[in-house]
Amino acid sequence: MRTNFKHVPLTLISLLFTSSILLTGCKKEENIEPVDNGENNTSSPATPDLSHLPFGGIHPSNILIKNQGNGQPDSLSLWLCGLPADGAGNSDASDWTNPDGSWDYNLKPQVGGNVYWNSQFNVSLDSNGNRVITGNALPSHPTGVFPITPGSAAYKYDGNPNIISEHEILYTFPAMPQEAAQPSCLPFGPSGISLSGSAIYHGSSTLGNDAAAHEMLDRFGGHTDGTERYHYHFPAQDLQDHIHVHTTGHSALMGYMLDGFGIYGPYGENGELLTSKDLDECHGHKHPVLWDGVMVDLYHYHWTYDFPYNIGCFKGTP
């Protein structure tokens, strides 16, 4: 070895020496990086336990209704303006309710099928500082079969007879929304628009129970209603992955609520799984977040796996 080394030309030795410095340099940078963002550790990513989810509802009182005397929103709650007199849907979740009173997403039947739609959806910023969203409200992914097929597992609980049809979407929001002096209550119908092209509804059914825990949804966490509008109640993995596959750090944007603030997936700044306890009375919080390609210290909502799932009240002005 020593004799061989002697005959190695000087230029090659210097080249080897230089590249070893370069390699050392690279290694050093890799070692520094995890200290910088704190999210590159090797611990397993936070995964949700979908077998024990807390029920929402008027009982146990985390659905507050303004026109029935609940004048303020509250943390861990959904603040509705009112309940329709002619509510419909499933009210029996006993077959996927655990002995401890929680519900099991994995035991609840799903609406099967893969029906494809011709989705149109566009988000743009105009010259007046507005975000303009247009589309036809159809999702850019397949849905389950609606009306729910008689005889299917889901039909036993929820005979949802409604079809999915097109609806013209035209939303104009401030590109940089502001928090209102007071939050406001949520009406029924769309609370937001998902980047998949369809509506996001809040977590209550028209009966005043936890829609995600009672109504029969497809694998994307969506279904349709009497207005024939396909919409989401739950951040199903297929919906999240369809919009953006999460790897590390804060979740990506999943849509816009009707006050113009964004709604992101269920992961927080350090890649941790968020629950409603981590969020305020409107189911959001404020920290620097990616917004139109730049980091902005801005209020935003999060989808979580626990009630109220997406929004508790409007923090801005709808």
Ligand SMILES: [Zn+2]
């Ligand atoms: Zn619904």
Ligand SMILES: [Zn+2]
């Ligand atoms: Zn966040």
